[in-house]
Amino acid sequence: MSKIKLVNIGKIATYNSQTKVVDSITGSDILINDGIIEKIDNDINENVEIFDCQNRLVTPGFVDPHTHPVFLNGREEEFGLRMQGATYQEIAEKGGGINSSVNGVRNTSNEELIALVTKRMDRFLKLGTTTIEAKSGYGLNVESELKSLEVLDLVNQNHAIDIIPTFLGAHAFPPEYKNDRNGYVDLLCNEMIPAVAGQGIAKYCDVFCENGYFNVKQSRKILEAAKKHGLIPRLHADEFEDSGAAELAAELGAVSADHLMAVSDVGIAKMAEGNVTATILPGTTFFLGSTNYAPVKKLMESGIDIALATDYNPGSCHIQSMPFIISLACIYIGMSVEDALRSATFNSAKTLNLEKEVGSIEIGKKADLVIWDLEKLIEIPYNVTDVPIIKVMKGGKFIF
Ligand code: NIG
Numbered sequence: 246m247s248k249i250k251l252v253n254i255g256k257i258a259t260y261n262s263q264t265k266v267v268d269s270i271t272g273s274d275i276l277i278n279d280g281i282i283e284k285i286d287n288d289i290n291e292n293v294e295i296f297d298c299q300n301r302l303v304t305p306g307f308v309d310p311h312t313h314p315v316f317l318n319g320r321e322e323e324f325g326l327r328m329q330g331a332t333y334q335e336i337a338e339k340g341g342g343i344n345s346s347v348n349g350v351r352n353t354s355n356e357e358l359i360a361l362v363t364k365r366m367d368r369f370l371k372l373g374t375t376t377i378e379a380k381s382g383y384g385l386n387v388e389s390e391l392k393s394l395e396v397l398d399l400v401n402q403n404h405a406i407d408i409i410p411t412f413l414g415a416h417a418f419p420p421e422y423k424n425d426r427n428g429y430v431d432l433l434c435n436e437m438i439p440a441v442a443g444q445g446i447a448k449y450c451d452v453f454c455e456n457g458y459f460n461v462k463q464s465r466k467i468l469e470a471a472k473k474h475g476l477i478p479r480l481h482a483d484e485f486e487d488s489g490a491a492e493l494a495a496e497l498g499a500v501s502a503d504h505l506m507a508v509s510d511v512g513i514a515k516m517a518e519g520n521v522t523a524t525i526l527p528g529t530t531f532f533l534g535s536t537n538y539a540p541v542k543k544l545m546e547s548g549i550d551i552a553l554a555t556d557y558n559p560g561s562c563h564i565q566s567m568p569f570i571i572s573l574a575c576i577y578i579g580m581s582v583e584d585a586l587r588s589a590t591f592n593s594a595k596t597l598n599l600e601k602e603v604g605s606i607e608i609g610k611k612a613d614l615v616i617w618d619l620e621k622l623i624e625i626p627y628n629v630t631d632v633p634i635i636k637v638m639k640g641g642k643f644i645f
Pocket residue numbers: 313342343346453481484529556558559560561562
């Protein structure tokens with residue numbers, strides 16, 4: 246058994262699942278036993294290895310609950326086209342968008358993808374993310390979707406970060422099904438979902454439910470098939486237009502509805518009724534040059550829990566930094582830094598059914614911690630692009 250004690254902590258900022266508020270704890274040490282937080286106290290008399298935090302801020306590691314990291318190349322040419330006025334949807338209609346990443350994944354070996362995803366995970370960890378949800382969704386056939394999930398599994402086994410894989414075969418209609426959309430839905434339900442369940446890697450199934458992509462009827466069919474095979478539903482919902490996706494998330498008992506820039510009042514009411522968490526991706530709004538952020542205040546007033554995520558992907562949001570997402574949430578959405586921290590840690594863990602293990606600094610939880618070269622929580626969003634992290638600890642071990 247290995248024990249380590251963090252001493253001289255300036256401040257511990259963490260959500261407290263008992264009091265249900267974000268605490269700011271001063272004067273306490275943290276004792277970690279075999280990767281688990283054993284004590285948080287000002288008087289821990291154990292003679293064990295010590296790490297001196299030199300009066301700095303300690304927070305939980307971030308939990309990023311929505312990313313798309315399994316792709317080959319970036320799509321910076323689309324970024325350039327947007328600078329000339331094209332919209333994300335126009336670029337997608339002209340053959341860009343999700344489908345332009347499909348050939349890359351289909352024609353690349355596992356080894357090459359593993360190397361790329363590993364490098365991306367190194368970066369996430371350096372930015373303080375210790376648990377991450379990661380979707381397939383650029384393979385769009387049985388073989389390449391299974392390959393994407395296998396890549397995530399292999400990286401997970403060899404990397405300190407914890408990866409929670411999601412099957413997103415319903416990300417777009419692949420070119421070979423361009424004129425037979427229901428045929429692709431049948432392929433998803435009858436072949437891909439059973440194969441993914443049989444493979445046993447993905448825990449969740451996601452659908453891009455949006456006008457021009459999967460409609461509500463198709464999304465319902467896919468997610469019901471997924472549920473039958475033991476995959477838990479989550480949903481890309483009402484990103485560009487309201488299509489009733491938030492309502493569908495509630496109907497299906499999805500853990501989370503994500504994006505929600507265009508969610509309707511009815512959708513919000515249904516989500517509140519169904520206890521669906523709203524995962525907000527302000528990086529996507531920002532990266533697409535929009536100012537139409539999701540109506541977080543309204544969602545919060547309806548009693549809906551908010552989670553924050555990066556949506557890291559090659560097209561609509563090439564951002565990996567949860568600290569930057571917190572800056573956006575504070576600056577553009579008007580979230581308090583305490584709410585933003587809770588949303589980026591505990592609430593995001595809740596959408597992955599992991600809130601008993603990670604997402605806060607509490608006794609019995611994994612020692613997933615970030616030690617900052619900062620004193621106060623508000624300095625995280627205040628520093629915007631600077632990420633003054635001294636150490637990231639994952640399961641009781643310092644990573645860098
Ligand atoms: O969450 N909205 C759908 N999927 C991604 C975009 C992926 C891409 O453009 O490659 C998103 O924003």
